[in-house]
Amino acid sequence: MRYKLNPHLAYRKIGEFLYAVDSKTSMLHKFNETAEIIFECIEKGYDIDKIVKKIVSEYEIEENVVRTDVEEIIEEMLEKNIIEIEK
Amino acid sequence: MSKLCVYLELVPKKIFISLNIDKNFFCNIIDDYLKKFFFDKSFDGQILYSCFFYKETEVCGACVDNEKIFIQGGVFCFSLGNQKFCFYCIENSFVFNSILRILTSIILCLNNGFLLHSAGIIKNGGCVLYSGKSGSGKSTLAKKVNNTEVLSDELCPVILINKNLYSWPSMFYSEVEPKFTKYGYKLIKIKEIKFLSEVDKGKEVFVKKKENFVDLLLTNIFWLSKNKFLVQTQMNVVEKVAKLFF
Numbered sequence: 001m002r003y004k005l006n007p008h009l010a011y012r013k014i015g016e017f018l019y020a021v022d023s024k025t026s027m028l029h030k031f032n033e034t035a036e037i038i039f040e041c042i043e044k045g046y047d048i049d050k051i052v053k054k055i056v057s058e059y060e061i062e063e064n065v066v067r068t069d070v071e072e073i074i075e076e077m078l079e080k081n082i083i084e085i086e087k
Numbered sequence: 088m089s090k091l092c093v094y095l096e097l098v099p100k101k102i103f104i105s106l107n108i109d110k111n112f113f114c115n116i117i118d119d120y121l122k123k124f125f126f127d128k129s130f131d132g133q134i135l136y137s138c139f140f141y142k143e144t145e146v147c148g149a150c151v152d153n154e155k156i157f158i159q160g161g162v163f164c165f166s167l168g169n170q171k172f173c174f175y176c177i178e179n180s181f182v183f184n185s186i187l188r189i190l191t192s193i194i195l196c197l198n199n200g201f202l203l204h205s206a207g208i209i210k211n212g213g214c215v216l217y218s219g220k221s222g223s224g225k226s227t228l229a230k231k232v233n234n235t236e237v238l239s240d241e242l243c244p245v246i247l248i249n250k251n252l253y254s255w256p257s258m259f260y261s262e263v264e265p266k267f268t269k270y271g272y273k274l275i276k277i278k279e280i281k282f283l284s285e286v287d288k289g290k291e292v293f294v295k296k297k298e299n300f301v302d303l304l305l306t307n308i309f310w311l312s313k314n315k316f317l318v319q320t321q322m323n324v325v326e327k328v329a330k331l332f333f
Contacts, residue, residue, distance in 0.1 A: 010319035014326045015297040015333070019305060023318040026310040030302065 002086040003042045003074065009082065011039075022081060029082055038073050042083055048074065188259060191244065192311050196320050199327070200246030202309035205280070206263075207238025207254050213276040214254055216243050217291075218307045219283030227289055229263040237265045238275070242309060245277065247327055252277040280304070280332070297333035301325065 011020035018031040018039065031039055034055075041051040048070060055066045077083045192202045205218035206225035216238075217228055229240035239257035246253050253274035256265045282292040282303045294300050304325055311317040 008315055010315050010322055012319070012322040012326055014301045014305075014322070014329055017298060017301070019301070019322065021305075021310065021318050021322065023315040026318075028305050 002045065002047050003078075003083045004045075004086045005039075005043055005083055006081055020082060025081075027080070029080065034069060035073050035077070038070060038077070039082070042074075042077075184259070188242070188309065189311070191258075192309050193317065195244055195246060196311055196317050196324070198246060199248070199324050200244060201321050201324055202242045202257075202259070203245050203280075203304075204241070204307045204309065205243045206240045207243040207257065208232055209236040209238070209275065210278065213278035214238060215279045215281060216245070216254065216277060217281050217283055218303065220285050220307065222288065223283035223285055224289030225283065226262040228283070234263055234266045237263050239263075239265055245280075245328070246274075247324060247331075248274075250331065252280075252328065252331060280328075282307070297329055300332060301329050304328065 006022060008022055008024040009020050010023055011018060013019075018036045020029045020031070020039075021027065022029075037055060038051055041054060046054070048067070051070050052063060052067050055061065055070065056063050059066075074083070078085070188202065195201050203216060203218055204220065204225075205216040206229045207214050207216050208229065217225060219225055226240040229237045237260075238254055239260045240263040241257070241261040242259040243254045243257050254277050255274055280300075282294060284290045284292050292299075292303065294303065305322075308321060308325070311321060
């Protein structure tokens with residue numbers, strides 16, 4: 001399954017953190033490091049497998065741990081309307 | 088119903104507004120609430136709004152060209168370059184004030200600025216903005232000083248010019264009406280932006296890290312929702328402002 005960013009989202013890295021505002025609802029989001037990586041991967045069109053692979057290779061964490069985290073964060077991003085499922 | 092054409096000259100942009108509203112309604116609003124905030128064209132060109140006057144006109148055509156604002160039939164449209172911004176409204180004083188907030192915010196946004204939910208207090212020739220949500224004590228704070236020293240107790244304009252931040256007396260206030268005969272309409276340098284606690288009314292939040300400053304600033308901005316370009320521009324301005332303080 002592929003995801004895409006909510007097209008109404010404006011975002012910017014300010015200082016150490018990535019912030020996003022949904023221009024439709026004015027909802028403000030702040031991302032932690034992992035969420036930021038996932039956000040950037042989704043922006044590039046990566047699917048979950050590719051996102052997991054990228055994080056595993058960069059941070060040397062076990063794949064099953066990373067996958068659980070990625071799936072949880074993606075689920076949260078979907079709930080908060082930060083991303084959408086690409087049809 | 089007579090149509091009014093409002094001309095708002097700004098530095099550096101000029102914007103026309105066509106208001107399809109009743110002349111009496113418009114004049115009453117201006118008289119009751121906003122009159123003193125609009126001033127003569129001949130005033131010092133350093134400031135952002137240099138004039139705001141109106142005349143009756145049958146045909147305006149303001150919605151045709153770019154860099155113009157159009158209000159008709161409850162729709163408020165603004166176009167700039169390829170961007171088109173639309174808002175919906177009805178005719179009453181509350182909505183008219185909201186339109187002015189949006190309009191002011193757009194103008195500020197396009198000039199490296201934003202409206203900040205804050206009480207602005209003059210201090211030592213500059214000003215300090217105490218930013219906070221509704222109920223955080225902005226008006227209470229403003230009431231403690233003479234209203235000749237208050238820029239607003241609700242929404243202050245913030246603009247970045249040559250790595251300095253400025254504000255000026257705001258037309259958007261809540262309980263404390265700013266009287267600014269002493270400072271006229273000059274830009275007033277912002278010396279500090281402080282934040283008021285949402286939990287302890289009137290208490291300042293101690294901000295040490297850039298991260299906290301940005302979080303609080305983003306939380307208290309008057310966001311230009313509905314338009315991604317403007318929201319993105321506002322975020323870019325916040326980044327620049329954060330760099331000034333940290």
